[in-house]
Amino acid sequence: MADPAGGVERLRTVRAVLFDFDGTLVQQRVDFARMRRRAIEVLQGHGVDTTAIEGLHVLEMVERARRSLAQRDAARAQALADDARRTIEAVECEAAEEARAIAGVPALLRDLRARGVRVGIVTRNCRVAVERVLARQVLAYDVLLTRDDVQHVKPDPRHLGEALRLLGVAGEASAMCGDHPMDVAAGKGVGALTVGVLPEGSDPAPMAAAAPDLIVPSVAALRDPLGLDGAQDEEG
Structure with a gap:
């Protein structure tokens, strides 16, 4: 465990912990390469030159294309966004069918809430895919905000800010936990x-x-850093 900034000591004082979903709480194999290919095909099918935007994350790539097209044709831009959304969601929902909570996660979330620490889940995934996972994997939380629930998606810190608002906890009294650098960037932003x-x-x-x-x-x-005791959930 690397603790370059005295994080362990500070972690025991937080009033809320925000978690990323995919790769942090649950293990699922989202085929991001296929998602990207299909999204690009959708954009190109709507006449978008994707050369300059293919280096962006998929959601940002679609949004950049939508905004550009909206300047000329709002109806076509909405059609593009709808087609891209369906394409992305199809890949996410396929992965959700095989998703499983990572070992130790259900017990940790349950014990956090039992100790009075608020738990939020903030994810770039779509709500329908996340709810399919949560229908099978019991994870305790107070707030869930998918990309469908907010205007600004992480790494924009406003995604986390909205979760903290709903939890009634200030950013300085919270922790953000995730497996991607964008989770860290968003956490620092609040x-x-x-x-x-x-x-x-x-x-x-x-x-x-x-x-x-x-x-x-x-x-x-x-x-241990959170000061939680007790055995972990055998189901993980």
């Missing part, structure tokens, strides 16, 4: 303690460059 999840075998460079306050191999590894 003044939260940031926890990077770096599973064994992952490339450490991107997370190290994001400079979270604390780096752990899994969410379950937060039990």
Whole structure:
């Protein structure tokens, strides 16, 4: 466990913890390469030259194309956005069918809430896919905000800010935990303690460059830093 900024000591004082979903709380194999290919095909099918935007994340790529097209034809721009949304959701929902909570996660979330710490889930995934997972995997939380629930999606810190507003907790009294550098960036944007999840075998460079306050191999590894006791859920 890497603790370059004294994160362990600070973590025990937080009143809320925000978690990313995919790769942090649940393991699911979203085929992002296929999602990207299909999204690009949709954009090109609507006459968009994707050359200059293919380096963006998929959601940002679609939004950039939508805004550009909307300047000329609002109806076509909406049709593009709808087609792209359906394409992206299809890939996400396919992955959701095989998703499973990561070992130790259900018990940690349950014990956090039992101790009075508020729990939020903030994800770029769509709500229908997340709800399909949660219908099978029991995860305790107070607030869930998918991309469908907010105007501004992380790494925009306003995604986290809305979750904190609903939880009634200030950013400085919270922690943000996720497996992507954008989770760290968003957490810093609201003044939260940031926890990077770096599973064994992952490339450490991107997370190290994001400079979270604390780096752990899994969410379950937060039990001790959070001061939680008790056995973990056998179902993970």
